[in-house]
Amino acid sequence: MPRVSEQYRTNRRGEIVVAAARLFAANGFHATSMADIIGASGLSAGAVYRYFRSKEELIGAVAEQALSAADETFALLLADGATPSPTDVLTAVLEAVSERIADHPVLGVDVTRIGVQVWAEALRSPELAARADEVYRRLRGYFSESARRWQAAGHLGADAVPEQVGAAMLGLVQGFVLQRLLVAGTDTEGYLAGVRALLGPAGDRPADPQVGT
Amino acid sequence: MPRVSEQYRTNRRGEIVVAAARLFAANGFHATSMADIIGASGLSAGAVYRYFRSKEELIGAVAEQALSAADETFALLLADGATPSPTDVLTAVLEAVSERIADHPVLGVDVTRIGVQVWAEALRSPELAARADEVYRRLRGYFSESARRWQAAGHLGADAVPEQVGAAMLGLVQGFVLQRLLVAGTDTEGYLAGVRALLGPAGDRPADPQVGT
Structure with missing residues (x-):
């Protein structure tokens, strides 16, 4: 019965990932051993x-x-070729971070705590550095695609480089992850309000598109 | 001769800080012991x-x-009650990060590498967490003051909260620190160009102030 066997494997694998995530979040990546995870x-x-x-x-x-x-x-x-504004994109992503990554439904831990530890470990582990590079390129790619569409719709100057705008958008999210963990009183709504005010009318769908400004 | 003694103490202290910074940057905060620093x-x-x-x-x-x-x-x-734009402020700070913190003239190391490790350690050390909170509040305070002046000059909506705008500006800098270390090909000029394009006309001194927009 190969289907049962496959399901069994998926469940076992998932249980190991949950056990590891809990240890990484509680004790750190560095202080967690394979023996701890096995236990x-x-x-x-x-x-x-x-x-x-x-x-x-x-x-x-x-x-x-x-x-x-x-x-x-x-x-x-x-989806469907939509053109979300930078403010739309950052709102959705920051909400996903606080609702679905900082309070992960399957892993049951704050995955951003693990992320910050991986940032530090990646400075000395080429294998983790390669993984981090891959993850952030993937995320930056999404932000860049949103910037590309925003530019194609005439809301972003023709000389803007979507990949560079995507890097800045990703930076705003990384800064939120960090401040949420390290600066007391940081909350999603307040940070988002700051992002919206900083981006100003250029960050959102204007009443009349400011083409070429 | 108390002046000589004071100078001697300052020099000794400085030498110890340089030795510690080199070890922290090379091996990490966690893997460095007081014995290593003494040696x-x-x-x-x-x-x-x-x-x-x-x-x-x-x-x-x-x-x-x-x-x-x-x-x-x-x-x-x-200085002198100046009102720098968000783009002016972020340009100066990102340049200071890459020229004076990532390549520190006295410590001789990339201090951002140490910073990322402290972020991770702060998640489990209340003492480091308190220090990180203090550091980021101080930096956020500077960014907030610049946003307050920018608002007073009529360039930021009256409903914007300077502390929230300051948090987003700090977030852009933290994201740069991280991407510079972890995403291959990240450079100061490119990131800055992305920030400028993302902030658009609202981030810089406009030809005619967009008061109340």
């Missing part, structure tokens, strides 16, 4: 290593779970 | 502990060195 998973070492050969592979699986929220958010924003 | 400083343990009782105190000293570049940048920007 928390309730499975044998052989069973765990059958799915994941290293902590780096496990971090990759945790990142994929968190990124699926970002993938879905952008899939909705960009 | 690298060439001083006795007693001498080092006379100046710094812990790694946390040393990180505080490194942070102060890096922040002095930010303090000076804002002192120039905000």
Whole structure:
């Protein structure tokens, strides 16, 4: 019965990822060992290593779970050739971060805490650095696509480079992730209000498009 | 001769901070011990502990060195009641990050690498969390003051909250710090061009002030 076997494998794999995410969020990536993860998973070492050969592979699986929220958010924003404004995009993404990544429905932890630790580890681990580069290129690609459409609709100067605008938009989200964890009193609504005010009329759909300004 | 003694103390203290910064940047905050710092400083343990009782105190000293570049940048920007635009402020700060913090003239290391590691450690160390909170409040205060003046000059909607705009501006800088380290090909000029395009005419001194828009 290959279907049952496949389902069994998917469930086991998911349980290991949840156990690892909890340990990473509580104790940090550095201080968590494969032995800790094996212990928390309730499975044998052989069973765990059958799915994941290293902590780096496990971090990759945790990142994929968190990124699926970002993938879905952008899939909705960009569906059917839509042209969301930078303010629309940043609102949806910042809300996804606080509702679906900082309080992950499947992993049950604040995945942004794991993300910040991976940033630090990536400075000394080429494998994690390659994964982080891949993740941020993917996210920047989504933001850039939204900027490209915003420009094509005449709302962004013709000399703007969508990839550069996408990098700045991603930067606003990364800054939010960090301030939410490290600066007391940071809340989603307040940060979003600041972003909206900073972008001003250029960041949102104007009454009359400011073409070429 | 108390003046010589004072100078001697300042020099010794500075040497210890430089030795610590090099180790933190190369090996990480977590993997660096007080014993490593004592060894690298060439001083006795007693001498080092006379100046710094812990790694946390040393990180505080490194942070102060890096922040002095930010303090000076804002002192120039905000001198004599000046009203720099958000684009002016972000340009000056991003340039200070890449020229004076990522390539620190006294410490001789990329202090942003240490910063990212402190972000991660702060999630589990209340002492580092308190220091990070203090640092980011100070920086956010500068950005907020610039937004307050920009608003008073009529360039920002009356309903905008300067502290919230300041948080978003700080977020753009934190995102730059991170992308510069983790996303290949990120450069200061390109990121700045993206910020300018994203902020659009609202981010810079307009030909005719858009009061109340």
